[in-house]
């Protein structure tokens with residue numbers, strides 16, 4: 001990430017933008033596909049300057065793990081099959097930056113329109129663009145989902161609920177319980193009155209509207225709404241008489257607003273990428289034993305390992321769902337096994353959206369040299385090349401000894417730390433367990 005800050009919420013994240021539930025193999029995807037059988041498009045307002053972060057770069061373009069925040073949000077929507085198109089409203093001065101993001105991360109469903117001087121004006125531009133869709137395959141949507149570009153953790157299931165409720169009610173929005181009590185102040189800065197917290201909710205995003213409701217609301221609303229308004233649901237109520245259905249969403253819908261939120265978002269993304277790894281053993285008994293011991297050791301670190309002899313046949317599924325690979329090599333084996341993983345990852349274009357970690361664990365018997373003399377240089381060279389392709393290679397050496405259990409748990413701790421941190425600075429290092 002290109003900024004500093006403290007972490008917050010240790011919440012298990014929602015993850016679109018990280019990987020889809022379908023990829024993870026535990027999708028409710030088909031039921032969502034069945035329930036949303038009408039055209040849905042999305043408007044992402046991304047035209048703000050992010051003044052409250054205090055940074056030069058607008059927060060939607062701040063990068064984590066080499067990828068801007070807005071790309072995570074776009075990916076969250078793009079991976080939902082029933083979403084037909086996404087309009088992103090971007091300030092004119094950031095148009096080129098946005099086009100570059102679309103190209104680099106191969107976003108397919110996105111169209112960019114100019115943002116406005118306020119959030120409502122940016123959203124309005126997006127809604128208008130949906131009415132002027134030129135691509136014949138993409139008709140006017142039945143439902144429009146509006147979502148801040150700076151809320152990257154939104155899941156398909158929740159989008160489905162919003163889209164369905166919007167179709168039925170005309171409008172729907174995410175809410176959360178209030179964290180603090182809301183009070184009204186006098187102009188002199190004294191307490192006027194406080195609201196009964198249990199009666200109120202924080203309005204979050206996403207929100208959904210039928211196209212007719214949201215386009216009419218924007219046609220009818222006043223200059224003052226455009227200038228000072230903060231709530232699309234309110235426009236639907238005031239100008240179309242539509243009472244929105246409110247649905248409680250998960251805490252991860254929170255909006256990146258301050259600098260510390262950028263650090264929190266990065267930590268959520270890293271945490272999500274670090275839940276599991278695939279261990280490749282080559283099938284050798286010693287490597288398999290070590291992999292099994294590692295599997296036990298990392299489970300205490302809240303990580304799961306899938307142990308496979310190779311990445312062929314059925315095992316190739318690991319290439320499609322895993323972000324972390326551990327190659328266990330025994331004795332005199334060299335880095336060719338790691339090279340083979342790189343080739344397979346490249347063939348799948350796996351590292352396009354997130355850096356993939358590959359750890360070479362080299363095990364040597366008591367009577368052998370730890371690794372060949374050339375190994376430290378070889379791994380550094382391989383890692384430097386792979387880094388340009390968004391693959392982070394690290395090495396760990398392990399020697400058979402009477403302290404075997406202690407060494408195995410050291411390997412587990414180092415591997416888990418490397419996977420969680422994904423530090424580009426440590427690539428190519430051959431660490432001792």
Ligand SMILES: Nc1ccn([C@@H]2O[C@H](COP(=O)(O)OP(=O)(O)OP(=O)(O)O)[C@@H](O)[C@H]2O)c(=O)n1
Nearest residue numbers: 045046047048049050051052117118119122149
């Ligand atoms: N003229 C504007 C202002 C805001 N937004 C977008 O509305 C979302 C939520 O707004 P907010 O968090 O207030 O973003 P900023 O206005 O950028 O932040 P700040 O108020 O700190 O300047 C963001 O995705 C932001 O880019 C927009 O599209 N056009």
Ligand SMILES: O=C(CO)[C@H](O)[C@H](O)COP(=O)(O)O
Nearest residue numbers: 119148203204205230231255
């Ligand atoms: O939650 C929202 C609407 O319900 C918006 O995200 C919020 O209004 C954005 O406002 P601001 O620009 O003041 O952060």
